[in-house]
Amino acid sequence: MRNKPNKAHTLPSPYAPLLRPAEQAAPLPIQGEPVGEAAFIKASALRLGFSAVGIAKAAPVDAATAATLRHWLATGSEADMAYMANNLEKRLDPRLLVPGVRSIVSLAMNYTPAQTIPEGEYQLAAYAYGKDYHDVMKARLRELMAVIASLQPRPRPLSLREGTGWGCFVDTAPVLERYWAVQAGLGWTGRNHQLIIPRAGSMFFLGEIFLPCEVDAYDHPMPSRCGNCHRCLDACPTHAIREGEPFDAHRCLSYQLIENRRQLSPEACRVMGDTIYGCDRCQTVCPWNRFASPNTETAFQPSPDLLAMTKKDWQRLTADDYRRLFKGSAVKRAKYEGLMRNIEAAQQHRHCGDPAARISHPGGKELEEEPQKP
Ligand code: B12
Ligand code: SF4
Ligand code: SF4
Numbered sequence: 332m333r334n335k336p337n338k339a340h341t342l343p344s345p346y347a348p349l350l351r352p353a354e355q356a357a358p359l360p361i362q363g364e365p366v367g368e369a370a371f372i373k374a375s376a377l378r379l380g381f382s383a384v385g386i387a388k389a390a391p392v393d394a395a396t397a398a399t400l401r402h403w404l405a406t407g408s409e410a411d412m413a414y415m416a417n418n419l420e421k422r423l424d425p426r427l428l429v430p431g432v433r434s435i436v437s438l439a440m441n442y443t444p445a446q447t448i449p450e451g452e453y454q455l456a457a458y459a460y461g462k463d464y465h466d467v468m469k470a471r472l473r474e475l476m477a478v479i480a481s482l483q484p485r486p487r488p489l490s491l492r493e494g495t496g497w498g499c500f501v502d503t504a505p506v507l508e509r510y511w512a513v514q515a516g517l518g519w520t521g522r523n524h525q526l527i528i529p530r531a532g533s534m535f536f537l538g539e540i541f542l543p544c545e546v547d548a549y550d551h552p553m554p555s556r557c558g559n560c561h562r563c564l565d566a567c568p569t570h571a572i573r574e575g576e577p578f579d580a581h582r583c584l585s586y587q588l589i590e591n592r593r594q595l596s597p598e599a600c601r602v603m604g605d606t607i608y609g610c611d612r613c614q615t616v617c618p619w620n621r622f623a624s625p626n627t628e629t630a631f632q633p634s635p636d637l638l639a640m641t642k643k644d645w646q647r648l649t650a651d652d653y654r655r656l657f658k659g660s661a662v663k664r665a666k667y668e669g670l671m672r673n674i675e676a677a678q679q680h681r682h683c684g685d686p687a688a689r690i691s692h693p694g695g696k697e698l699e700e701e702p703q704k705p
Pocket of ligand 2: 523568570582586609610612
């Protein structure tokens, strides 16, 4: 999209930069301070409650990442998640997904729980405690996109949806979200395959805003700070993560308990313990999560009803209870039948479960070691 040069120095925002075409990159002097569009976007994002934000140039993903993804699919490591093989070319090049995109803003929202489900009860992965992050984060991304678009020099896009080069995504689009978070300087990909934000940990949702223009400053990847640590590899009860090998989704408890529509694998039944939805073990052991701060997002807090559930309550959960308890929750992904299958398996295999199944607070005292330095 080609924009006309802007000259609006009178915008209400204290940052008040405009998105400008690539050829005009110098920051605008506003209220005596030169503030560029990247700084404006970041400040707006933080004001809207995002925990981290960075910006990368839109380009095809690098050759090594493309090869990793192709190999992952070629080895069938995506299990039954056929959607991961769809739109492969778009996943590898965001410009095919959204023609006209020039910049990718990567954003993170903290979901580190402030309170956890009591020990001894069935456990859910922390990301599923509150309202569905797809809805919560998408709404927040749209707000930010509107703020950015309002600064777009005329002609503005007719609407964000119709405007070429605009887009906002959380999880479900063919976008390699962790890759773009790394490119945008948010953190690095840990051995647990999670995006780790320095001194903040990995319990973050990721989302992106696609922009039709360049910005005055871009962020850059940072090196891994996993060092010699292998805690996540040691803690994974199914060996879904193995050094130098593709992530084996079929083995992963998160896949088994959420995405798998068939019978649980015998291995999953053996190691699931009290976990009935998702899995956090490769995150709770990660020393970087000792720096995590509990999230303060109202929508992500677990309801008192959820926190009060006992094993008995779960075992006699009706479809109506399920709908009430998980209204607007990501747990709906597993469907009632899937959740009941998991509860039944947890009950049947209660003697072979691993006590580590419980989701401890990621800032928990058991993390004694300092994070490894590179
Ligand atoms: C498919 C999927 C799954 C699958 C497969 C997991 C996987 N590792 O691929 C299943 C159902 C198992 C799953 C589970 C979980 N998921 Co998931 N998942 C996705 C999804 C839709 C695609 C991921 C993908 O592209 N996989 C393909 C593989 C090949 O990609 P990859 O592991 O990211 O690796 C690439 C790059 O990281 C790169 N790379 C570059 N440098 C390095 C360095 C190292 C050391 C490694 C390992 C890789 C690497 O190489 C790869 C090439 O593409 C994304 C959303 C999205 N659209 O991106 C969410 C997403 C990755 N999931 C998320 C979450 C929260 C989870 C769970 C924690 C949920 C839970 N508690 O149960 C678990 C964690 C499991 C794990 N350890 O990865 C978050 C992660 C946030 C974060 N901080 O990283 C995402 C981004 C969703 C979101 N919008 O917030 N997930
Ligand atoms: S989510 Fe659980 S099963 Fe999956 S890789 Fe992490 S520790 Fe292993
Ligand atoms: S547990 Fe250790 S190896 Fe795994 S992601 Fe965290 S720092 Fe990296």
